Amino acid sequence: MxxxxxxxxxxxxxxxxxxxxxxxxxxxxxxxxxxxxxxxxxxxxxxxxxxxxxxxxxxxxxxxxxxxxxxxxxxxxxxxxxxxxxxxxxxxxxxxxxxxxxxxxxxxxxxxxxxxxxxxxxxxxxxxxxxxxxxxxxxxxxxxxxQPIGFDLLDREFPFSDLEKLYQTILDRKIERRNFRRKILGFGILDETKKIKQKGSGRPAVLYKFNNQKYKALEKKGFHFEIKYA
Amino acid sequence: MxxxxxxxxxxxxxxxxxxxxxxxxxxxxxxxxxxxxxxxxxxxxxxxxxxxxxxxxxxxxxxxxxxxxxxxxxxxxxxxxxxxxxxxxxxxxxxxxxxxxxxxxxxxxxxxxxxxxxxxxxxxxxxxxxxxxxxxxxxxxxxxxxQPIGFDLLDREFPFSDLEKLYQTILDRKIERRNFRRKILGFGILDETKKIKQKGSGRPAVLYKFNNQKYKALEKKGFHFEIKYA
DNA sequence: ACAAAAGTGTTAGACCTACACCCATGG
DNA sequence: CCATGGGTGTAGGTCTAACACTTTTGT
Missing domain, CATH: 3.90.79.10 (Nucleoside Triphosphate Pyrophosphohydrolase)
Structure with missing residues (x-):
């Protein structure tokens, strides 16, 4: 050149x-x-x-x-x-x-x-x-x-509270548990699994798995993942 | 090197x-x-x-x-x-x-x-x-x-309908005039001016001007410009 | 008077927000 | 039985969506 x-x-x-x-x-x-x-x-x-x-x-x-x-x-x-x-x-x-x-x-x-x-x-x-x-x-x-990129930071199967904590950590603010849960589960992009007892004490948590196929399918229909929440 | x-x-x-x-x-x-x-x-x-x-x-x-x-x-x-x-x-x-x-x-x-x-x-x-x-x-x-970048494509002073048409053209879909107007004006980032008769016929339109200072001030207070609208 | 574009309100439904107690387990 | 973290419902307010007629001008 x-x-x-x-x-x-x-x-x-x-x-x-x-x-x-x-x-x-x-x-x-x-x-x-x-x-x-x-x-x-x-x-x-x-x-x-x-x-x-x-x-x-x-x-x-x-x-x-x-x-x-x-x-x-x-x-x-x-x-x-x-x-x-x-x-x-x-x-x-x-x-x-x-x-x-x-x-x-x-x-x-x-x-x-x-x-x-x-x-x-x-x-x-x-x-x-x-x-x-x-x-x-x-x-x-x-x-x-x-965009549902939070899941790329977690294990493949995770308790819902992990996702909640992740959002709180990264966005650096409190998130209202019930609203957050309702919103995310409402999207229909998570699949439920068995149970597990994590850190010793406390009620055991259901594990969820992100279903990318479902997400892609919804996306094609004009769905937009979105979390605002104060 | x-x-x-x-x-x-x-x-x-x-x-x-x-x-x-x-x-x-x-x-x-x-x-x-x-x-x-x-x-x-x-x-x-x-x-x-x-x-x-x-x-x-x-x-x-x-x-x-x-x-x-x-x-x-x-x-x-x-x-x-x-x-x-x-x-x-x-x-x-x-x-x-x-x-x-x-x-x-x-x-x-x-x-x-x-x-x-x-x-x-x-x-x-x-x-x-x-x-x-x-x-x-x-x-x-x-x-x-x-983001309010549509204004960068228009004249400094413009009739509201221009903004509406711009959105329709670029997003390639119809926009509901009343909802759109209410939303944008509700932001309080446009200033009103005198009048003008544009293309000959039709009722003359009020001209608006984007006020960047107001926008910046609102932005600092956590305001987010956002238009969705089917 | 008519054609052309500007301007204007209301209502039903969806979504967001705020809020507090019970449940299942381990120690 | 107590400590720990998981899980759940409801009501008020705000925002969105859908809808059609009147006003002002030029011709």
């Missing part, structure tokens, strides 16, 4: 997990360079012949051994030309979710250089990653209210 | 205008290359030291002399590595709106190589631009329902 362009393309991933009332973010400890020892989002340069989403998936696997449950493009950062000290680099940021089970496993087995952090208590981040995280949290909050 | 990356970064703009019940899209006739003579979205390579949004603004000015009223990032296309025959090029697409007055002027004065096309009757487009346009139309339709 004729044109001379000294701009590089990177991808970064903002990946969330949820467990027991806390929202977690996946971070990687930098091994080299200016930010050595600091925490940063997983990501890196796109390789020749590689698509953007493929690059994200590769980086997540290489750097953290994580396979996401949900992944979508968030935003492309490239207005501040000095956002990276190494040169002009634009970064296509992706937003991902992993489910509860994988999160626990990961947190237990992982070495030093990839870790889950409580999203309310993050360390200082490299580059402009803090901005990316903030944008991702906003996106998560708003998506939660008009 | 050490890494060798043969990926180029381009920007493209999907710019809409509205006039008299039609939604228009800005296109540029290609002068060189494989798609010579075909129509394509305004856009091009980002220059060294230039931010993404700045690049879009520059291309719009250079190629069409257009200054947009509203501009936001739409999506970054870069999963299909062969989307451009010249090599691996990712394109950051932006979504823009110009207001009615500028549109008329443009359509009248412009030469051969930039033109407004009825969005319902577009020519074949170069590259993957058709996909970009479809995505932009979806974005426009959904944004119209939860």
């Amino acid at each position: 004729k044109i001379e362009q000294d701009i590089k393309v990177a991808v970064d991933a903002i990946v969330f997990g949820y467990h027991s009332g806390k929202l977690y973010l996946l971070l990687i400890k930098q091994k080299y360079g200016k930010y050595q020892g600091h925490w940063a989002l997983p990501g890196g340069f796109v390789q020749n012949g590689e698509g953007l989403q493929a690059a994200v998936a590769r980086e997540l696997k290489e750097e953290a051994g994580v396979k996401v449950n949900y992944l979508e493009q968030l935003y492309t950062f490239g207005d501040a030309i000095d956002r990276d000290h190494r040169g002009q680099i634009i970064s296509v940021a992706y937003f991902g979710l992993v489910n509860s089970a994988k999160l626990k496993l990961k947190a237990a087995t992982d070495a030093e250089d990839a870790n889950w952090f409580d999203s309310k208590d993050l360390p200082g981040l490299a580059y402009d990653h803090r901005m990316m995280v903030d944008k991702a949290i906003q996106r998560l909050q708003s998506k939660l209210q008009y | 050490k890494i060798e990356q043969d990926i180029k970064v381009a920007v493209d703009a999907i710019v809409f205008g509205y006039h008299s019940g039609k939604l228009y899209l800005l296109l540029i006739k290609q002068k060189y290359g494989k798609y010579q003579g075909h129509w394509a979205l305004p856009g091009g390579f980002v220059q060294n030291g230039e931010g993404l949004q700045a690049a879009v603004a520059r291309e719009l000015k250079e190629e069409a002399g257009v200054k947009v009223n509203y501009l936001e990032q739409l999506y970054t296309f870069g999963d299909a590595i062969d989307r451009d025959h010249r090599g691996q090029i990712i394109s950051v697409a932006y979504f823009g709106l110009v207001n009615s007055a500028k549109l008329k002027l443009k359509a009248a004065t412009d030469a051969e190589d930039a033109n407004w096309f009825d969005s319902k009757d577009l020519p074949g487009l170069a590259y993957d631009h058709r996909m970009m346009v479809d995505k932009a139309i979806q974005r426009l339709q959904s944004k119209l329902q939860y």
Whole structure:
């Protein structure tokens, strides 16, 4: 190609997990360079012949051994030309979710250089990653209210109270249990299962399962998932 | 920089205008290359030291002399590595709106190589631009329902019926006049003005003006613009 | 006087909100 | 039997949806 362009393309991933009332973010400890020892989002340069989403998936696997449950493009950062000290680099940021089970496993087995952090208590981040995280949290909050992505953060089968707590945690406000339950169950996108006794005490909870087929079918008929609720 | 990356970064703009019940899209006739003579979205390579949004603004000015009223990032296309025959090029697409007055002027004065096309009757487009346009139309339709961007497509002062027709045109469905009017006026973000007789016949209409300050003030108090309506 | 577009109210049903007690289990 | 968390109904208010005729102008 004729044109001379000294701009590089990177991808970064903002990946969330949820467990027991806390929202977690996946971070990687930098091994080299200016930010050595600091925490940063997983990501890196796109390789020749590689698509953007493929690059994200590769980086997540290489750097953290994580396979996401949900992944979508968030935003492309490239207005501040000095956002990276190494040169002009634009970064296509992706937003991902992993489910509860994988999160626990990961947190237990992982070495030093990839870790889950409580999203309310993050360390200082490299580059402009803090901005990316903030944008991702906003996106998560708003998506939660008009798409059924909360289920991607829970186990495949979950007690209803987990869903309720998840909404309360992420949206950072109280939710009225009866109204919330009526609304969600009214959608008809959850299937009931057997029972289980979770945390020792208390009445055992029925487990529910998100039925994606039912959701897709309803969606085609013009149905819109939506949760508002003060 | 050490890494060798043969990926180029381009920007493209999907710019809409509205006039008299039609939604228009800005296109540029290609002068060189494989798609010579075909129509394509305004856009091009980002220059060294230039931010993404700045690049879009520059291309719009250079190629069409257009200054947009509203501009936001739409999506970054870069999963299909062969989307451009010249090599691996990712394109950051932006979504823009110009207001009615500028549109008329443009359509009248412009030469051969930039033109407004009825969005319902577009020519074949170069590259993957058709996909970009479809995505932009979806974005426009959904944004119209939860942000007051319709006003960016109208004159500064407009009869209420224009707003109604705009919604009907873009959302491609009938809107109930009384409900729509009550809803919008109820928000308290429009100011009334004098009168005017538009198209000859019919009762003259009161002109309204969007008051952005009032909107911003309400927004801070937790107000959300929203139009649903069958 | 007629054609054309602007303007205007009411009612039934759906949905949202607020609110407090009983149930099933483990210790 | 007590502590813990799960599960349930109702009533008032607000918002949506559906509906057709009158007003003001130009011709």
